[in-house]
Amino acid sequence: MFNPSAKLKVDRRDGKLAMAHFFVAFTALAIGGLAGLLQTLVRSGKFELPAGIGYYQILTVHGVVLGLVLTTFFIMGFQIAATSKTSGTLTNKQRIAGWTGFWLMTAGTVLAAVMILLNEATVLYTFYAPLQAHALYYIGLTLVIVGSWIDGAAIIMKYAEWRRKNPGQPSPLLTFMSLVNTMMWIVATIGVASTVLFQLLPWSLGFVETVNIGVSRTLFWYFGHPLVYFWLLPAYMAWYVVIPKVIGGKIFSDSLARMSFILFLLFSIPVGFHHQLMEPGIDPAWKFLQVILTFLVVIPSLMTAFSLFATFESFGRSKGATGLFGWVKKLPWGDARFTVPFIGMVAFIPAGAGGIVNASHQMNQVVHNTIWVTGHFHLTVATSVVLTFFGVSYWLIPHLTGRILTKAMNKLGIIQAVIWAIGMTFMSGAMHAAGLLGAPRRSSYSEYGGAAQAAEWIPYQVAQAIGGTILFIGIILMLYIFINLAFFAPKGEQEFPVGEAADEAEKAPMVFENWKLWLGITVVLILFAYTIPFIDLIQNAPPGAKGYKLW
């Protein structure tokens, strides 16, 4: 497939914009990683925080800085670079949108961070009302979200321009995927923006005295689950499009990749109730409906798994591999750009299975709010997604800075991922096990009045601290590699790998580009899943709740 807009290199000016995002992202990794290390040490019972710093304060830092800042900044930077590479250099107007979004997000991050550090916002990243943070914390979060919309507008404008200039042609795959993820993000963040702007902000400023808790929680989780798919889809972009090129193979099917992204757009959003299964005030039938929709999101992930391993196997066989698993040996295990994301893919097998457990109604009752859940998303986002982001950084950062990934850094990258896998096996494994025994998440160290049951959890908490320490070593290594690639690696040309479809003649059906259709179905599904229970939460609302500052 000949694509005249594709550039050999991302334009320097677009590269600078993407790099600005990465500097914030990796700063967040350093701060959030340190907070994570401290948490595991506190929960082992062997360590106390100095200077009156609270456990829940660093837990808030960890969640906001890694769950919202690291991810959003990295993803926006990656998607801007991918769009510029495959659809051509951004226009000045598009780039100005990108920079405006970037600075708004950064200003919001700083504002929220200052409030957390002043201990004015120890409400965790889910900020469940009626715990009430300082108004500036909510304003900071709003700026991050509004900034991400303007940032994303650069991608949407570029896509529209490409389509205008190439009528009747399917858009470049990486641009298409960036666009889908950006649109899903915008539709999803309307929920969290609504609760913050219309409920929490007026309430924290004292304009209204009480807040409707049911509505606020529902709007938060309307956003909270697509949030995790917003993290995952850029990893899938790398798995579908970049990895085949890195190993020297082809994309299994361009159309299959597009279809799975469309399915994510449709089914990622109307599923938030599976985070609220244990909650009063929502009818069980509506909860069950959203559980069904949640199960449907598993399908595109299973399609992705098939597609990836089909790519690996056909590549291995084309190199003369025989037998059922002979192709495994033909894969380039010495290449960090492949091996690091591959470890992430493997982690997604137990991670996905655990996710199905969490979504399954009755089984959710066993694990809800236990540290099992923490173990789960440290496999999904903190292993599958993050290792893929690291694997992307190893070629994207030097590509943008005009440097190369040296053999030494490549090797260090693989060592980093192995350390990560070991640390995470300890930490996440111990979290899953302790969670099944009943240990809660989001709780500081406690012996619960000497309860025998709580005593059983402590060895697992020590294992989590060991895992957390190993992971922190991994973070230091990653930061070292990042700084090397950004400033010190030798000058040169590092490839931006973009795979081609196995069947070159195959043209993706144009129906995939019909946004009236797909956004229309998305909206219909959301209205179907949410309208009746949401109206019930408003019409039959109890008297509102007053704010509390209990930290």
Added chain:
Amino acid sequence: MMHRSEKIWLILSFGMIIGFMLITGYQTFALEMGPPSYGERIDPQKVDETAPFDNPGIKKVGEKEYEVVMTLQVFSFTPNEIEVPAGSTVHFTMTSKDVVHGFQVADTNLNAMVVPGYVQKITQKFDKPGEYLVLCNEYCGAGHQMMSTTITVK
């Protein structure tokens, strides 16, 4: 065109997912094992004056059957220290007097969110004698990790 192995994979995937849907649906609606979703509303500022929470405690309602009316508040459960004979079925009726709390009893399936403004109900049969740890599993403030009590089954 779709590859044959891809078709098999997709059929297996859909089959598995539909199986999960049927099982969870059967458990929820036929066996009434759905998650706690009781919906009655209450004024969170007036819990102490509203029945039955004006008189929290444990009440025998039948042969080996008890009702516990419980309020959750930072950072405690009322009543504290519950005792029932082995084999008892206990119905919990709960609400929060301040922020969102979680009600979880380790080693059982008791797990429910207790949200201000709503009454929550959940039932459990305690067969095995022992001391069960009750804890709050939703972050509720600086003393969250201290919020616990016990249920003694004799």
